[in-house]
Amino acid sequence: MSADWPEGVARHVLDRVDSTNAEGFRLTAHPAWVLAVEQTAGRGRRGRIWSSPRGNFYGSHVSRPTGPADRAALRSFVAALSLRDALVAVTGLETAFTLKWPNDVLLNGGKLSGILLEGQGGLLAVGMGVNLIASPPAEAVEATTVRPTNLLAETGFRLTPEQLLARLAPAFAAREAQLAQGFDGIRHDFLAHAARVGERITARTMTASHTGIYRTVDDHGALVLDTEAGRITIPAADIFFADP
Known part of the structure; x- marks a missing residue:
C-alpha cells in the first residue's frame, strides 16, 4: 500500500468477482476497499448491466456509517468528488472533468464513470466503475444519453486500476472527513464542477x-x-x- 493509504481501511484486490459491492458485503471487517480486475455481474443504477472488460476500474468502498439514512445517501457526492480529485491529480486536466448530477464523472462531456450506492445489513457500499481503457460503443447506449468515453482514448493517459485506487482511497477519505463537517462544503465543491448548471x-x-x-x-x-x-x-x- 502507498504511504497515503488511509489508516484503518483494508484493501482487497481480486482477479474476478460477481460485483465489488457484493464482495464488500461478504467481508467481515470494514471499512474496506474492494478492487476487481474483472466483474461477472457488474451493475449500474436501476439494475442496469455495467460492462466490465479487463483494464477498466471496478472498485467499492464498504463501510458501516453512523447517523441518519439521508446522510449516507450524500456519499454519492463524496464519491463523485473524490473520483474527480483523483483523476485531476493523475492527469493535471483540471477543466476536463465535470460532474453530472447526482454522481457521474464526465470527461470532455462524455461519460467516464458510474457510481452505485447499495445498503445491506447496516453496511453501505459505494461502487465505482471507471472506463480507463475501454468504453461501450455509442450504438450500445440510448441515443438520448451522454456518449461513453474512456480515459486512454480521450487523453492518452494509460492508468491501471491499482494506480487509480492508490489516488482514490485517500481522496475519498478526505471527502468523507469534509462531509463529517456538514454537507455545505461538499455541495459547494460539487456545484463548482457540475455540468450544465443554468442550462x-x-x-x-x-x-x-x-x-x-x-x-x-x-x-x-x-x-x-x-x-x-x-x-x-x-x-x-x-x-x-x-x-x-
Missing part, C-alpha cells in the same frame, strides 16, 4: 419527466429545476442533456 435539462423519474433550467442542488442533495410550472426539487432521477 435546460430533462429529469426523468420512475413516474414522470420534468424539463427545465438546472438551477442548483439543495441542502439535501436534491436537484432544483425551474420549469414552466414553477420551481421543483427532485431527489432522484436520470438526467438528460439537451443538444449543446
Whole structure:
C-alpha cells in the first residue's frame, strides 16, 4: 500500500468477482476497499448491466456509517468528488472533468464513470466503475444519453486500476472527513464542477419527466429545476442533456 493509504481501511484486490459491492458485503471487517480486475455481474443504477472488460476500474468502498439514512445517501457526492480529485491529480486536466448530477464523472462531456450506492445489513457500499481503457460503443447506449468515453482514448493517459485506487482511497477519505463537517462544503465543491448548471435539462423519474433550467442542488442533495410550472426539487432521477 502507498504511504497515503488511509489508516484503518483494508484493501482487497481480486482477479474476478460477481460485483465489488457484493464482495464488500461478504467481508467481515470494514471499512474496506474492494478492487476487481474483472466483474461477472457488474451493475449500474436501476439494475442496469455495467460492462466490465479487463483494464477498466471496478472498485467499492464498504463501510458501516453512523447517523441518519439521508446522510449516507450524500456519499454519492463524496464519491463523485473524490473520483474527480483523483483523476485531476493523475492527469493535471483540471477543466476536463465535470460532474453530472447526482454522481457521474464526465470527461470532455462524455461519460467516464458510474457510481452505485447499495445498503445491506447496516453496511453501505459505494461502487465505482471507471472506463480507463475501454468504453461501450455509442450504438450500445440510448441515443438520448451522454456518449461513453474512456480515459486512454480521450487523453492518452494509460492508468491501471491499482494506480487509480492508490489516488482514490485517500481522496475519498478526505471527502468523507469534509462531509463529517456538514454537507455545505461538499455541495459547494460539487456545484463548482457540475455540468450544465443554468442550462435546460430533462429529469426523468420512475413516474414522470420534468424539463427545465438546472438551477442548483439543495441542502439535501436534491436537484432544483425551474420549469414552466414553477420551481421543483427532485431527489432522484436520470438526467438528460439537451443538444449543446
